[in-house]
Amino acid sequence: MRRLLLIALVCVSLAACAPPENLAADGSKIVVGFSQVGAESGWRTANTVSIHDAALDAGIKLRFSDAQGKQANQITAIRSFIKQRVDVIAFSPVVETGWDEVLTEARQAGIPVILTDRAIRTTSKDLYTTFIGSDFVKEGTLVGEWLVDYYASRPGTVRVVELRGTTGSAPATDRAAGFRAAIKGEPRFQIVASRTGDFTRPKGEAVMRAILKTDRDIDVVFAHNDDMGLGAAKALEAAGLQPGRDVRIVSIDAVRDGMKALAEGRFTFIAECSPLLGPQLMDLVNKIANGQPVPPRIVTQETTFTQEQAKAALPDRKY
Numbered sequence: 466m467r468r469l470l471l472i473a474l475v476c477v478s479l480a481a482c483a484p485p486e487n488l489a490a491d492g493s494k495i496v497v498g499f500s501q502v503g504a505e506s507g508w509r510t511a512n513t514v515s516i517h518d519a520a521l522d523a524g525i526k527l528r529f530s531d532a533q534g535k536q537a538n539q540i541t542a543i544r545s546f547i548k549q550r551v552d553v554i555a556f557s558p559v560v561e562t563g564w565d566e567v568l569t570e571a572r573q574a575g576i577p578v579i580l581t582d583r584a585i586r587t588t589s590k591d592l593y594t595t596f597i598g599s600d601f602v603k604e605g606t607l608v609g610e611w612l613v614d615y616y617a618s619r620p621g622t623v624r625v626v627e628l629r630g631t632t633g634s635a636p637a638t639d640r641a642a643g644f645r646a647a648i649k650g651e652p653r654f655q656i657v658a659s660r661t662g663d664f665t666r667p668k669g670e671a672v673m674r675a676i677l678k679t680d681r682d683i684d685v686v687f688a689h690n691d692d693m694g695l696g697a698a699k700a701l702e703a704a705g706l707q708p709g710r711d712v713r714i715v716s717i718d719a720v721r722d723g724m725k726a727l728a729e730g731r732f733t734f735i736a737e738c739s740p741l742l743g744p745q746l747m748d749l750v751n752k753i754a755n756g757q758p759v760p761p762r763i764v765t766q767e768t769t770f771t772q773e774q775a776k777a778a779l780p781d782r783k784y
């Protein structure tokens with residue numbers, strides 16, 4: 466109480482008092498509308514928790530909408546945020562294209578937009594203020610480079626099954642491209658099947674089961690996320706093949722279940738993709754709501770994990 470009084474006195478005595486961190490320039494509580502992709506994976510669940518927690522910590526009011534994997538739902542949510550006149554709109558776009566119209570509406574309403582986690586393709590750059598998220602091309606490249614290195618001492622053809630993420634989404638497109646760039650000079654690497662598992666465990670399993678019906682001669686499964694890799698592991702086991710010994714599963718994310726599989730030897734390698742975007746996102750919301758400049762692109766810091774590294778990291782893994 467005495468501290469509050471003191472702060473109030475200091476504020477009154479100063480000509481202009483900077484607003485506390487969690488308030489907009491006009492002194493009101495900042496409201497951010499966030500449209501989430503859905504709940505397709507462990508990554509997504511951890512991302513949603515991170516965003517909720519960070520909003521709470523920053524004293525920012527969060528209006529959260531789950532699009533259940535559908536772009537149409539995201540467009541509806543963004544229109545509703547515009548109507549509510551939120552201070553900032555943030556969203557993680559399900560797919561890359563088809564945003565120009567609704568983002569033009571946001572711009573016309575004077576509401577800044579932050580892209581979170583996934584990029585979009587647009588002709589006009591000024592439809593969003595900044596983009597925070599991973600370098601998906603790099604993630605795919607890291608997996609490909611690691612495999613090239615791993616097989617350097619193991620001669621012969623390497624038959625790869627690729628389980629792709631959601632068709633048209635930035636991570637699926639970019640991870641596929643990065644991976645292909647890494648194995649380009651290595652003709653012995655052959656992508657024998659490439660199908661979408663929509664970033665979910667059940668679809669990863671179903672697609673892998675279907676592939677195994679006609680082809681059991683597989684060296685590597687490259688899953689665009691841990692969940693699809695875990696689904697594939699189940700399908701391989703059901704077909705009498707042992708993941709980690711008969712087939713090497715490599716993936717992206719490094720969520721707890723993936724790290725567990727890696728530590729147990731069912732997975733062979735994971736490139737990390739961090740879902741903990743909440744604190745940085747709320748910091749951006751705060752700055753933008755207060756008219757402060759922000760960089761146009763913020764790239765998430767990430768690493769990679771071998772089986773040994775996963776064993777060491779697992780006890781402290783938060784998600």
Ligand code: GYE
Nearest residue numbers: 505506508636664690738
């Ligand atoms: O890798 C996957 C999720 O966009 C980075 O989406 C995200 C991806 C993540 O479903 O697990």
